[in-house]
Amino acid sequence: MQLFNCPFCGPRDQSEFTYVREVAPVPALDASQATWQAYVYDRDNPRGPHREWWHHNHGCRQILELVRDTLTHEVSSIQAARGTRATK
């Protein structure tokens, strides 16, 4: 069983968390359709370190930002996603 070290709750079972999506700047509301389409559908989908949003839905219910290796599943950083979801 893999543990995620939630910054609010401490080490918790990975099954308490739900993967949300790859981290990407949320487009402005009036951004072009192509920009929104790329944000909604397209993914870097790398094999290796990956910046991801996860939801600790069976814990503190906070959105967290992780850097997780998609090949080894190793989590190298986990922090609150505050600020990172802001419009850029």
Add this chain to the structure above:
Amino acid sequence: MKYSVFSLLKQAFNGHQGWPMAWRNPEPKKHYDVIIVGGGGHGLATAFYLAKNHGIKNVAVVEKGWIGGGNTGRNTTIVRSNYMPDENAHFYEWSLKLWHQLSEELNYNVMFSPRGVLNLAHSEGQRDALFRRGNRMRLNGIDCEWLTREEIERAVPHLDCSDVPRFPIIGGLIQRRGGTARHDAVAWGFARAASNLGVDIIQNCEVQGFVREGNRIVGVETSTGRLNAGRVGIAVAGNSGRVAAMAGLKLPIETHVLQAFVSEPLKPIIDTVVTYGAGHFYVSQSDKGELVMGGDLDFYPSYGQKGNLPIVEEAITAGLQMFPILSRVRMLRQWGGVMDMSMDGSPIISKTPIDNLYLNAGWCYGGFKATPGSGWVFAHTIANDAPHAFNQGHTLERFANGKVIDDKGAGPTPQWH
């Protein structure tokens, strides 16, 4: 050599010493008319149909490992065509028709067994959803039949059809022309048939980049040198994002790990494919007697061909709800394959924004059943630089123009398809 009862008898008298290699192991040529990246079922089928249907025989299939070593060798071998959207219904139905004659076409026994695929319903809502699915299938000329609980009880004797389970079975939709096939034989059969038509199968050769002239692909860089190509097709399943990135493309695909399990071999007890409706679980019995089982994705992006235990537990729990008789059966093996989960749950078999580069990806859980159909329409797309009628909806542009093919209605959350 043509495989037949006569060649079998002849070799039997020779002590089976005279069988030739099933496919050639050639030195790569400098130039190919078409290079297919990825030696799985889809890539090999594409090469076969390029040679057979379109007369394009100067073709290479380039594989980084050994053929059929990815998802072709890791799936639960289920073949069906119970899809709702017209685009998918026509495509998968064509693929199912090809399955029914594939062993003859390839002169190779792919052990296709149309033993039926039964989807169970456990609530009135699910029943109505399956009625709707069945009606849409029938409107597209695809067979299916509603079975009542009593009919299911007779058809699948060990299935718990009582009121005891938390979610009792109330009925199910069966597609009798669906079934299973032997996964390795599919890769080997296509490889042998393609090789006999002149296709070069190049194993242990990893594509590491594309050679471009302006907006045109003219070859691939591999671990053993450059290969020039008129056209290049990508059929690399879970690695689609990585390979497409080498050409500068960003795809509407996430790679997720899906696990499968087999039990110790048992006497024949389940003679069809059964899927659980109150959770996600599917089971069939292989010709060796092993129960072949699968469940959900692990629900996070992964290129590790391994999974975690919570999903194993969840899948097996569902299995025991269906078949309490299996409670003391031991598991033999468990493994993971990496799925190219697309944003609408449907595949992309398409031209790309780059000239002479073609993409076959986004198969989600369902690539194995599509193998012959995928090869058929992808070969057509590459040969004609235009899609076949069965894949003209499966474009890369559909995510921009809104014409997504979302069977499940889950939206752009690939893990939920």
